[in-house]
Amino acid sequence: ETGVTQSPTHLIKTRGQQVTLRCSSQSGHNTVSWYQQALGQGPQFIFQYYREEENGRGNFPPRFSGLQFPNYSSELNVNALELDDSALYLCASSLAPTADEQFFGPGTRLTVL
Amino acid sequence: AQSVTQPDIHITVSEGASLELRCNYSYGATPYLFWYVQSPGQGLQLLLKYFSGDTLVQGIKGFEAEFKRSQSSFNLRKPSVHWSDAAEYFCAVGAMEYGNKLVFGAGTILRVKS
Numbered sequence A: 001e002t003g004v005t006q007s008p009t010h011l012i013k014t015r016g017q018q019v020t021l022r023c024s025s026q027s028g029h030n031t032v033s034w035y036q037q038a039l040g041q042g043p044q045f046i047f048q049y050y051r052e053e054e055n056g057r058g059n060f061p062p063r064f065s066g067l068q069f070p071n072y073s074s075e076l077n078v079n080a081l082e083l084d085d086s087a088l089y090l091c092a093s094s095l096a097p098t099a100d101e102q103f104f105g106p107g108t109r110l111t112v113l
Numbered sequence B: 001a002q003s004v005t006q007p008d009i010h011i012t013v014s015e016g017a018s019l020e021l022r023c024n025y026s027y028g029a030t031p032y033l034f035w036y037v038q039s040p041g042q043g044l045q046l047l048l049k050y051f052s053g054d055t056l057v058q059g060i061k062g063f064e065a066e067f068k069r070s071q072s073s074f075n076l077r078k079p080s081v082h083w084s085d086a087a088e089y090f091c092a093v094g095a096m097e098y099g100n101k102l103v104f105g106a107g108t109i110l111r112v113k114s
Helices: none
Strands: A005-007 A010-013 A019-024 A031-037 A044-050 A053-057 A064-068 A074-078 A087-094 A108-112 B003-005 B010-014 B019-021 B024-026 B032-038 B044-050 B056-058 B064-068 B073-078 B087-094 B108-113
Touching: A005 A087, A010 A019, A019 A087, A019 A108, A031 A074, A044 A064, A074 A087, B003 B087, B010 B019, B019 B108, B024 B073, B032 B064, B032 B073, B044 B056, B044 B064, B044 B073, B073 B087
Parallel strands: A010 A108, B010 B108
Antiparallel strands: A005 A019, A019 A074, A031 A044, A031 A087, A044 A053, A064 A074, A087 A108, B003 B024, B019 B073, B032 B044, B032 B087, B056 B064, B064 B073, B087 B108
């Protein structure tokens, strides 16, 4: 069974650019959640996708958007990058939105210069 | 608003000594409680979780945690720490009513000295 994978591992962008991060969910999981983990902080919930629809959103501006595909993989898009967007972005998949466990990927480290 | 507090940013213990990491939460719904561990450059690994029932839960790697509703706490314990336990530990809270969104504490970095 393949776990949650994320790509790329690391990414460097400049302010104002746009970035797309990718996540492949664990086999059989239809729900993907994205979290932002700034340096020295705990992860913060960005949003969740269930069956290709957004299913809950945290306190993040609209320039953070996402997609979920029919195979339940997901993308996180961030437009107009700001310095404060530098963080580790974690993807987590689960069997359902109310499942009792989320399985986390290794994350994508985004640096905005 | 939901929040999780981990009062200790860093903790250093000697190998073989006991460990307790503190976690307090504020949550408007019936909470589900989790402890995750994160090694450098890695994602989060679930150590244990509490949903209901017995307030003392056992997890992987010899960890346990006790849910105390009266104190809004869910402290993580281990009777004898190994050098490989050095990592960052996160307490998190969720609820069915909030659709599996997790709220995390800021984390506690555990250092193990030999």
